[in-house]
Amino acid sequence: MDELFVTTVVTSWKLIVNRLNERFAPLDYEQLQKQVAPNKNRLFYLLGHLTAVHDRMLPLLGIGERLHPELDEAYLTNPDQTISDPLPASDLKKAWSEVNAAITSAIEKFSIDDWLKKHTAVSDEDFSKDPKRNRLAVFLNRTNHASYHMGQIALTR
Amino acid sequence: MDELFVTTVVTSWKLIVNRLNERFAPLDYEQLQKQVAPNKNRLFYLLGHLTAVHDRMLPLLGIGERLHPELDEAYLTNPDQTISDPLPASDLKKAWSEVNAAITSAIEKFSIDDWLKKHTAVSDEDFSKDPKRNRLAVFLNRTNHASYHMGQIALTR
Numbered sequence: 531m532d533e534l535f536v537t538t539v540v541t542s543w544k545l546i547v548n549r550l551n552e553r554f555a556p557l558d559y560e561q562l563q564k565q566v567a568p569n570k571n572r573l574f575y576l577l578g579h580l581t582a583v584h585d586r587m588l589p590l591l592g593i594g595e596r597l598h599p600e601l602d603e604a605y606l607t608n609p610d611q612t613i614s615d616p617l618p619a620s621d622l623k624k625a626w627s628e629v630n631a632a633i634t635s636a637i638e639k640f641s642i643d644d645w646l647k648k649h650t651a652v653s654d655e656d657f658s659k660d661p662k663r664n665r666l667a668v669f670l671n672r673t674n675h676a677s678y679h680m681g682q683i684a685l686t687r
Numbered sequence: 688m689d690e691l692f693v694t695t696v697v698t699s700w701k702l703i704v705n706r707l708n709e710r711f712a713p714l715d716y717e718q719l720q721k722q723v724a725p726n727k728n729r730l731f732y733l734l735g736h737l738t739a740v741h742d743r744m745l746p747l748l749g750i751g752e753r754l755h756p757e758l759d760e761a762y763l764t765n766p767d768q769t770i771s772d773p774l775p776a777s778d779l780k781k782a783w784s785e786v787n788a789a790i791t792s793a794i795e796k797f798s799i800d801d802w803l804k805k806h807t808a809v810s811d812e813d814f815s816k817d818p819k820r821n822r823l824a825v826f827l828n829r830t831n832h833a834s835y836h837m838g839q840i841a842l843t844r
Binding site: 532534535537538539541542545546566567568570642645646661662664666667670671673674675677678679680681682684685 | 689691692694695696698699702703723724725727799802803818819821823824827828830831832834835836837838839841842
């Protein structure tokens with residue numbers, strides 16, 4: 531029963547990651563320069579941003595070291611078009627796949643107890659006051675974050 | 688333990704609904720005519736669309752009859768600007784609040800067993816083959832759907 535609950539949550543994450551994969555995979559560097567709306571983020575920036583945010587999930591969920599901290603400056607701490615893209619499109623797409631594969635592989639092994647442990651950005655004290663600040667909450671938040679940007683990316687079709 | 692898992696999922700839903708509420712609440716009919724990008728959906732259409740989709744969650748999750756089926760033609764089965772808006776802005780916002788209140792109130796009473804029951808759009812036979820086609824799957828899908836459109840709505844800021 532618990533296992534099915536967890537599997538359903540993981541499936542929801544896989545669906546949105548696959549949807550983003552399908553959208554990004556066929557696009558080359560030039561096509562990824564398209565903005566989602568006038569003067570808004572480029573697809574390339576959103577690919578970098580989603581990769582950086584998911585990369586940070588590895589330490590946040592306590593499942594590993596970061597794989598691509600080199601993306602933060604261009605895609606997390608600064609707005610689009612202020613820092614040169616640090617990676618070519620093929621390497622950025624590879625980083626995106628690597629990071630998601632690392633997350634999916636780790637969370638598929640989580641028990642319901644693992645999901646309800648605290649994430650690493652909350653203190654023991656704060657967690658004891660609010661046990662909803664668990665790994666599941668972070669994970670659902672990031673799934674919603676990916677959906678949020680997927681909605682923007684869909685506007686370029 | 689199970690209860691905490693369920694509470695965390697419901698909290699994720701409430702966060703996105705509140706975020707949409709905050710965005711829609713201060714806007715009048717004229718302001719809601721803004722499109723999220725050139726030739727894309729108006730904010731008014733998205734408010735109607737999200738209300739219709741959430742209204743359909745009531746029978747889908749087996750928690751009640753629909754409250755606002757009159758929205759489907761304008762916001763679900765037809766694209767934006769093909770059917771006249773059936774309700775003024777104040778009534779549409781009221782419908783949005785009513786529908787979300789009905790869902791939240793019902794799901795807050797769900798046990799983990801309730802979440803893992805089949806939703807009403809899947810047959811008994813298909814559900815026995817794939818028990819992931821449960822109410823939780825529908826609910827996470829709709830939470831992601833709301834996030835998807837929130838990402839588009841955020842572009843109008």
